[in-house]
Amino acid sequence: MKPAPFDYLRAESLEEALAALDQGGSEARILAGGQTLLPMLNMRLARPALLIDIMRIPALSAISLEQDAIVISAAVRQATVLARPTLGTEVPLLAAALPWVGHFQTRSRGTICGSVAHADPSAEIPLCLVALEGEIRLRSRRATRRVSAEQFFVGMMLTDKGDDELIEAVAFPKRRPGEGYAFAEVGRRHGDFAIVACAGVVDAKRMRLAVAGVAERPVARDFPLLDGTALDDALNAFAWDLQARDDIHATARYRRDLVRSLGRKVLEEAAACRA
Amino acid sequence: MPRLNAGTRHVVRFTLNGRPAAFEVEPRMLLTDALRHLLGATGTHVGCEHGVCGCCTVLIDGMPARACLTLAVQAEGCEIRTIEGLAPSPARLSILQAAFRRHHALQCGFCTAGILMSLEAFLATRPDPSAEELREVLSGHLCRCTGYAPMIAAALEAAAKLREDAVHV
Ligand code: FES
Ligand code: FES
Numbered sequence: 275m276k277p278a279p280f281d282y283l284r285a286e287s288l289e290e291a292l293a294a295l296d297q298g299g300s301e302a303r304i305l306a307g308g309q310t311l312l313p314m315l316n317m318r319l320a321r322p323a324l325l326i327d328i329m330r331i332p333a334l335s336a337i338s339l340e341q342d343a344i345v346i347s348a349a350v351r352q353a354t355v356l357a358r359p360t361l362g363t364e365v366p367l368l369a370a371a372l373p374w375v376g377h378f379q380t381r382s383r384g385t386i387c388g389s390v391a392h393a394d395p396s397a398e399i400p401l402c403l404v405a406l407e408g409e410i411r412l413r414s415r416r417a418t419r420r421v422s423a424e425q426f427f428v429g430m431m432l433t434d435k436g437d438d439e440l441i442e443a444v445a446f447p448k449r450r451p452g453e454g455y456a457f458a459e460v461g462r463r464h465g466d467f468a469i470v471a472c473a474g475v476v477d478a479k480r481m482r483l484a485v486a487g488v489a490e491r492p493v494a495r496d497f498p499l500l501d502g503t504a505l506d507d508a509l510n511a512f513a514w515d516l517q518a519r520d521d522i523h524a525t526a527r528y529r530r531d532l533v534r535s536l537g538r539k540v541l542e543e544a545a546a547c548r549a
Numbered sequence: 550m551p552r553l554n555a556g557t558r559h560v561v562r563f564t565l566n567g568r569p570a571a572f573e574v575e576p577r578m579l580l581t582d583a584l585r586h587l588l589g590a591t592g593t594h595v596g597c598e599h600g601v602c603g604c605c606t607v608l609i610d611g612m613p614a615r616a617c618l619t620l621a622v623q624a625e626g627c628e629i630r631t632i633e634g635l636a637p638s639p640a641r642l643s644i645l646q647a648a649f650r651r652h653h654a655l656q657c658g659f660c661t662a663g664i665l666m667s668l669e670a671f672l673a674t675r676p677d678p679s680a681e682e683l684r685e686v687l688s689g690h691l692c693r694c695t696g697y698a699p700m701i702a703a704a705l706e707a708a709a710k711l712r713e714d715a716v717h718v
Contacts, residue, residue: 275598275599276577276578276579276582277577277579278577279555279556279575279576279577280555280576280577281552281553281554281555281576282552282553282555282576282620282622283550283552283553284550284553284622284625285550286550294552305620308618308619308620308623309600309615309618312599312600312617312618312619312620313599313600313618315577316579316598316599316617316618317599323555324552325576325620327623329623353612373685376689377603377686377688377689378613378667378671378685378686378689379603379606379613379614379615379667379686379689379690380600380615380618380689382612382613382614382670383609383612383614383615383618383619463688464685464688465688465689
């Protein structure tokens, strides 16, 4: 369980990192918090020729507030965001979901952007980004571009990011007046990857439910304001459309059941806490 | 910084338990192996080597980190604390360690070093934790012996004692 050999570059500036990434192509990997990359290296599921460590690039350690979004740069650790006193009012959904991301001992190292880059289908941070219709900001040596969360997550651990691009930051839309948010998940133990995780966003006109752990990527669906059996039926249709599969953690049937029950729970909670 | 070559060893300097330290490592060497094999600091244990068990937890700049998910080269310039640095002197245990002993919060001791480092970091930021919060911190560790309950009791007692001591300084 030792990584295969690789070169290591501790980039001091974004330019240095992008130049190395440009040169290294698919053989190079960005190293941020390392909480998903290192296990993959140890198990030799990944064998890059070059690791580019971006954690000491000052420009990548910022959390900045824009008009309607909070922008979290690539080297910002999950624990730093969770410890932000204003997070609960800025992005309540992220504040609710972050304690479920890994453990105290991994959030202290892992980054927000790293989780987005890894794109595990059951991960909480990509789920929140999809639920809130957030945005991923990519940069290569030649260009920058912004991609909506819904377009960014393509499949199982597969994203729209090119080999020469790094995630410079992700933008979470700030709480909008009149919207309520809720998050819930079921896993074997707290801190494990979710079997199913749900995020709900409700305003005066619509209910939006995003689901992780069922399809190959986090998927969201908008509903009009529903309740009673109409809501049950809508959730049931959504649960089937996600095409759950059996695996060692849970059966497809159990997953559909969680989509129906957790989905209803988060939508009701989100509706109740509309501000 | 120049690119560190895969096949060569590079000097990495940092502080270990308050003292300057260094090792010479290939980029692929894990911090666990560098601490244990190159510095003989075998208090940090290795259980799973992929981030699941928590045995290898150390503090990097005051924050807990799984040393098996950290490259030795990442330690450059950092302050590393390990279990060897917890006791105030060879003849005395720290308050947390003494509470673990009193409550039989360890049996084989394989998991203990990592758990003590986690709790050390947690109590520093959260001096008055609830049992619930402590349970959540411990969810990042596996212990096959104790059933965890005595660890919660020990941590609560240590936290109370640390708060009391803080008042009297
Ligand atoms: S040895 Fe590092 S977490 Fe298990
Ligand atoms: S005391 Fe034996 S594993 Fe924890």
